[in-house]
Amino acid sequence: MATTTSETQAPGARPGTARGRESKRYAAAGYAFIAPFMIVFTAMILVPLAYAAYTSLFREQIIGGSVFVGFENYSRAFTDPQLLEGIGRVALFFLIQVPIMLAVALFIALALDSGLMRLSKFVRIGVFMPYAVPSVVAALMWGFLYGPDFGPFAQLAEMIGAAAPDFLASNVMLGSLANIVFWEFTGYNMVILYAALRSVPTELYEAAAVDGAGPWRTAWSIKIPSLRPALMLCMVFSIIGSFQLFNEPKLLQALAPNVIDNAYTPNLYAYNLAFVGQEYNYAAAVSFILGLVIFVGSYLFMYLSTRRSRS
Amino acid sequence: MNPRFRRRTALKGLAAAAAGPAGLAACANEPPAPPTNLTQADIDEAMSTPTDLTFWTWVPDIQNEVALFEAAYPAIKVEVVNAGQGDAHYQKLRTALRAGNGGPDVAQMEFQMIPTFSITDSLVDLGPYLDAGMGEKFVDWTWSQVTGTGGEIWAIPQDTGPLGMLYRADLFEQHGIDVPGTWDEFAEAAAAIHEADPDLYLTNLPPNQGAFFSGLLWQAGADPFAGTADEVLQVDLQSDTAKRVASYWGDLAQRDLVSTDPDFTDQWYQSFNQDRYATWLTAAWGPVFLSGAAESTSGKWRAAPLPQWDSDADPVSGNWGGSTSAVMATTQNPIVAAKFAEWLNTDSESANMMATEQFLYPPTLEILDDPDFTGQELDFYGGQQVNEVFAQITDTVTEDFQWSPFQSQVYAYYNETVGTSFTEKGDAVAALAEWESRIETYADYQGFTVK
Structure with a gap:
């Protein structure tokens, strides 16, 4: 995303040493633009997914609580x-x-x-x-x-x-x-x-x-x-x-x-x-x-x- | 990886890191320690301290009883939340309990679900909070239903469902059938009535209603989960009594003498209105429910006790449904919550209102002995004093019937085994064995010691 932004801006940008700084600033702006999406995406999709994946490696029993069982749930499922x-x-x-x-x-x-x-x-x-x-x-x-x-x-x-x-x-x-x-x-x-x-x-x-x-x-x-x-x-x-x-x-x-x-x-x-x-x-x-x-x-x-x- | 890696500890760290406020709230919600000797002064102080309670219930208009409580204790505010009925309610409740916050202080809880929630330490033992002699206000079997195996009082009974029989007096008369007093007579009547009119069944056997089947087992004297305590699960669905009930109904279903429609469905409601069922074997909450569901048949119904297995012995019945008020272990105000649960169900005015306005069948002796309640004549039943019929049945419900600590799953297996054997006209006794074996497998998987 960020690179695309800087590339499209590049032709209009001034040549020489200023260019590097400029593209960095554009890059930062790019990240800022995608930040709201990424935050929500991370909080609502990635974290729950990771949490579910993590949860799936345990086995919680009504009697005996929760223990780590590795891929036992998966082998049971198959x-x-x-x-x-x-x-x-x-x-x-x-x-x-x-x-x-x-x-x-x-x-x-x-x-x-x-x-x-x-x-x-x-x-x-x-x-x-x-x-x-x-x-x-x-x-x-x-x-x-x-x-x-x-x-x-x-x-x-x-x-x-x-x-x-x-x-x-x-x-x-x-x-x-x-x-x-x-x-x-x-x-x-x-x-x-x-x-x-x-x-x-x-x-x-x-x-x-x-x-x-x-x-x-x-x-x-x-x-x-x-x-x-x-x-x-x-x-x-x-x-x-x-x-x-x-x-x-x-x-x-x-x-x-x-x-x-x-x-x-x-x-x-x-x-x-x-x-x-x-x-x-x-x-x-x-x-x-x-x-x-x-x-x-x-x-x-x-x-x-x-x-x-x-x- | 270390197999003894503790998930909870790790989870707290993860939750705190990932979701700050939620994680902190979960940590802060440790239940207060139970009181060692609670004095009246402590109670008075708690009841006059401004407190907010949350109460999850599906009872319509219970706001009215809650208002009476708030008038009696102006410092306490109770927020009533309807989180769904039955399973929907329990699922949300369990989610809130696992999250550690957002749950209620007091919740509606059916008798059959108490062990499911007490096994996970989700309920407060109300024993220390209650007035002395509280149990004597209730019908014995209802009090033993809320009493845990260690003598804990897990909830306060609110309404009950002793099993009786509602029948169509007009259809009985038309086909010359006497009200069956025994199950043998009931089977004969089932054959006679269906032969006379192929569109008519003496009754419907709901294949999805494990709770009703449990009530039938209860009446017959089977107590499949007797002896279950803490991590020990005892299940015996292979007793002669249990087999007798299963084979009796399996036989009626096989011979197509009873219909097997799932209950509380469109088909089922229609069947009452279109004269397809001549009886409804149901609980004490049934009569008023039916009068709303089958209005077009008003005046034609009567109530009678459930048919008996042994005509010489004293009549016995079982129970289907009924619920309690339970205090959740996540509450920050156990004294106030316990007193609210107690007051709601034992205060004369509140209990009377529930019996006469919400038509919850009462568990308290005070109302069951009250002629104003038992003498009520219902037009739907041709002016019969239906409450009196069920008040007498209440006295015949036996005290011993225990629920499993995972009742929802037991019912799910019921549908897959015994229930399905009814709809497919299969071998109900074999299905009973399959039911037991699935319960045992599940219990074993959940870490219980199966006996």
């Missing part, structure tokens, strides 16, 4: 079937939910951008609207809709004489959660993709038209390739969001406490370890491992997609 099952579950969620959500978001963004859609402003806002609903409210609302005997779907099914699907049964639950997340975040991803589409230079479209490309061809060969960075952004957000799944299962847990257990997702597990089981140290270790999984997942995705684009 063989903890509840944690591994939770990670597997969110991975499955990610593999199924995210492609569908991004494909639909992409489709809507392209449709809006094509300029052929009627009521496009209304559609844009309508699709985005669920994102503006707090996820707590969304989960409560869907919880009501999923109600096994008195929910609207169940009532509707009864009216036509069909058996009501049990949205809260253990074999359907992940799909029900995926549906809520789909409803919430499709609009959000759509807006990111749509904004990126608007910034594609129109010359490209003109060139394509001159070359005789129709709307489908333009979408496939120009629009989607130019969306790469935006799609990658959406993808990374989705990786993080999927693996950190918490609000939705936490709220549906009240409705299906025997389907969504305390370790249903890794985040839920970490929360319950700390606040129900009083295993703060192990919860810290689980959180770090979850962070690691997300980091590795995101990095792997970025690495693979950039490598593919080079080849």
Whole structure:
């Protein structure tokens, strides 16, 4: 940061001995500018992270107090079937939910951008609207809709004489959660993709038209390739969001406490370890491992997609 | 690294270095030593010294009782904070206790949570602060619930939940069913009523309500954590009594004679209003709660005691819920806090107000013997004197029932094992064994000596 400042200032600066002093002063100003951010960043992100990392190296028992155990919490976590099952579950969620959500978001963004859609402003806002609903409210609302005997779907099914699907049964639950997340975040991803589409230079479209490309061809060969960075952004957000799944299962847990257990997702597990089981140290270790999984997942995705684009 | 490296010491240094003021506050918050012989003069002095107390509670409108206290002791100001109900409250409480500041002086605490907080030295033993003979004002079992294994008094009872049965007189009559006096009769009625009307269940067995199941164990005479004290954890969910309760309910669930909806959910509320459940096996706080939750069924309900295992013996019941006022070890004013907890729950006017306005079912003999309270006729129950029914049940609650020192975790495991066996129509007795084994593993991990 500081060097960039001094470099951009350099051409206007006086030559000779004064220059060194000058750039030092600019450098100091640079540090002063970033100081408020760095202070808050350190106090609110770095210190808590370091503290959590430190905490994760101990084991505090209700009887016997706290002792240093090194990486014991981590080795326990790597063989903890509840944690591994939770990670597997969110991975499955990610593999199924995210492609569908991004494909639909992409489709809507392209449709809006094509300029052929009627009521496009209304559609844009309508699709985005669920994102503006707090996820707590969304989960409560869907919880009501999923109600096994008195929910609207169940009532509707009864009216036509069909058996009501049990949205809260253990074999359907992940799909029900995926549906809520789909409803919430499709609009959000759509807006990111749509904004990126608007910034594609129109010359490209003109060139394509001159070359005789129709709307489908333009979408496939120009629009989607130019969306790469935006799609990658959406993808990374989705990786993080999927693996950190918490609000939705936490709220549906009240409705299906025997389907969504305390370790249903890794985040839920970490929360319950700390606040129900009083295993703060192990919860810290689980959180770090979850962070690691997300980091590795995101990095792997970025690495693979950039490598593919080079080849 | 030295394995005996003490974290607390290191933490204090780190906290002081990194977060100056917070670190210092934590160090300053050592609880005052308990008094050796507290005189009335000491108490009078404390109660006339201007003092601010913080009281965490979820009881609606308790501000009214607090105002009475403040009028009686003008020097004391009590700030009432609602930090959530149940788990949300305890989580914040534990966080504040760990932080060493920001916590309350006095907090709402369910009976079942007292050992969870006394094991971590978070509660003040109120014994030295209380008036002599305080225990005699309370129903015996409520006082033994707040008494620790070493004779400490960890809290003052505020309300209770002896288990009874609320039933739909109209549905019983319609299907020609007598009020079941024993569990055998109850099972027969469950089969008869569900056969007559497939949309109707005699009752709902909430698979998420370990506290209710504990009440059933209590009634049956099982006391799974009996003998637990300090670092020794005794757990016995494999007794014949416990197995009997589990297999009875497991069987009803397997045969689809009871529904297994989680309670206090939309589905559950709807079921009361739409005539899906013919009874609610519930605690003494249930009747007034139900009258608000199922208004459309007003006048159709009646109250009766819980069915019995042994029709020849004296009737017995268990307890579900109910809470106390406990003084936190972080308080700087233990005398005032203890006296507040005592006054709030034993002063005639305050206790009466709680029983008649907040509808907390009273633990004090004074109110339970008061015809104004027991004679109250509730329209929702067709004018029945419901308080009287539960006052009689209160006398039949047995005294011996102990809670584990990590009750929230025990309930979490209940949901995963026994509760799930009910919803999946599995083997409840096997699930009971699994419940016990998870509790033992956890206890062992937390450093308890498991017996």
